[in-house]
Amino acid sequence: MVIRSTVAGVAGVMMMMAAGSNPASAQGSCPVGCDGAVNWTGFSIGVGIGGNADIIGHDYVVTNDATGAYNSSGLDDGRGGAGFFGSVGIGYDWQVRDRFVIGAFTDFDFGKSDHREADTFALGGGSFKTAGWDIERNTTWTIGARLGLLTTNTSMLYGLIGYSRTDMDVSVFTEIDGTSIPTRPISRNLEFSGLVLGAGMEHSFGNGFSLKGEYRYTNYGSEYFGKNQEVTDLGVATGQSEADTFDLDSHSFRLTVAYKFDRGEAVEEVSYKDVAPAPAYGSRYK
Numbered sequence: 001m002v003i004r005s006t007v008a009g010v011a012g013v014m015m016m017m018a019a020g021s022n023p024a025s026a027q028g029s030c031p032v033g034c035d036g037a038v039n040w041t042g043f044s045i046g047v048g049i050g051g052n053a054d055i056i057g058h059d060y061v062v063t064n065d066a067t068g069a070y071n072s073s074g075l076d077d078g079r080g081g082a083g084f085f086g087s088v089g090i091g092y093d094w095q096v097r098d099r100f101v102i103g104a105f106t107d108f109d110f111g112k113s114d115h116r117e118a119d120t121f122a123l124g125g126g127s128f129k130t131a132g133w134d135i136e137r138n139t140t141w142t143i144g145a146r147l148g149l150l151t152t153n154t155s156m157l158y159g160l161i162g163y164s165r166t167d168m169d170v171s172v173f174t175e176i177d178g179t180s181i182p183t184r185p186i187s188r189n190l191e192f193s194g195l196v197l198g199a200g201m202e203h204s205f206g207n208g209f210s211l212k213g214e215y216r217y218t219n220y221g222s223e224y225f226g227k228n229q230e231v232t233d234l235g236v237a238t239g240q241s242e243a244d245t246f247d248l249d250s251h252s253f254r255l256t257v258a259y260k261f262d263r264g265e266a267v268e269e270v271s272y273k274d275v276a277p278a279p280a281y282g283s284r285y286k
Contacts, residue, residue: 038154038204040095042262046107046212048087050254054137055080056115057222057247062240071240081135083113087254093148101148101156109140116173130175135246140166142196142216154204162196164218170225170246192220192248202258212256222247 056079062071089107096102118132144162151157171187173180200214225244 038206040093040101040148040150040156040204040260042093042260044091044093044258044260046087046089046091046256046258048089048212048254048256049084050087050109050252051082051084052113052250052252053080053082054113054115055249055251056117056135058117058133059222059245059247061243063243064240066239079115079117081113081115081137083111083137085109085111085140085252087256089256091258093260099150101146101150101158103146103148104144105146105160105162106141106143109142111139113137118173127177130178132173134169134171134173136169137248138167138169140164144196148202154206156202158200158202160196160198160200160214160216163193164196164220165191165193166220166248166250167191168246168248188225190223190225190246192223194218194220208260210258210260212254212258214254214256216250216252216254218250218252220248220250 058079063069064071087107087109089105091103091105093101093103113136115135115137116132117135118130120128120130122128142162142164144160146158146160148156148158168190169187170190196216196218198214198216200212202210202212204210222245225246
């Protein structure tokens with residue numbers, strides 16, 4: 001709910017800035033030579049902050065070590081974690097005619113989000129054992145392209161598509177009555193990659209500076225954790241093995257301040273009003 005409210009609030013602020021920041025552009029296209037027009041072509045760098053909500057799925061299959069026979073399986077889906085991150089990136093945009101912008105970008109996110117998946121077992125005598133998985137998502141990098149539509153001379157709506165890669169540290173934990181106890185070290189780093197889709201709005205404040213508000217959805221697919229023998233801490237009996245697979249989907253929102261180099265001159269806009277009417281040929285047939 002917090003992330004959803006933040007997205008809605010920032011989107012509203014961006015829309016108000018876009019509509020009210022340039023009186024000439026609020027009425028549509030600037031005429032040729034209007035001082036409010038911005039050239040969007042050029043290299044840019046950006047720094048930003050954001051938040052992400054991860055949805056993590058976990059599939060497991062338990063088999064007999066001696067025979068390989070199936071014992072049990074399960075699906076623990078729809079759990080997840082949330083966190084905040086910082087971001088740095090570079091990009092290049094080309095303004096096409098007066099209304100469209102195409103661009104390429106890459107960025108790197110640093111931060112983490114935590115998730116714990118746990119089950120509790122009764123030990124008798126009023127004691128309980130809690131065991132499960134600690135999952136920590138770390139750095140992420142993304143490369144992609146975007147297509148924008150200039151809604152005013154200083155504001156742009158755009159969509160994006162790209163490829164992203166992230167890594168997660170996954171480990172087993174065990175507690176008895178809330179106190180951690182030593183356990184066999186079962187910890188691995190999983191690398192996920194997948195398709196990114198998103199949309200955003202960018203507003204130029206002049207002198208090369210702009211502010212972007214952007215939403216992204218990433219489907220990272222699934223990664224095989226491996227087969228763990230005699231993982232008694234997770235409730236798997238001796239002589240059996242548990243094979244685990246994790247999958248990841250992520251929703252994120254970010255705010256980025258960007259600076260564009262080599263902006264050049266503003267692209268002139270052509271309106272049908274600037275075109276002289278065609279001369280009349282002939283006269284009515286009599």
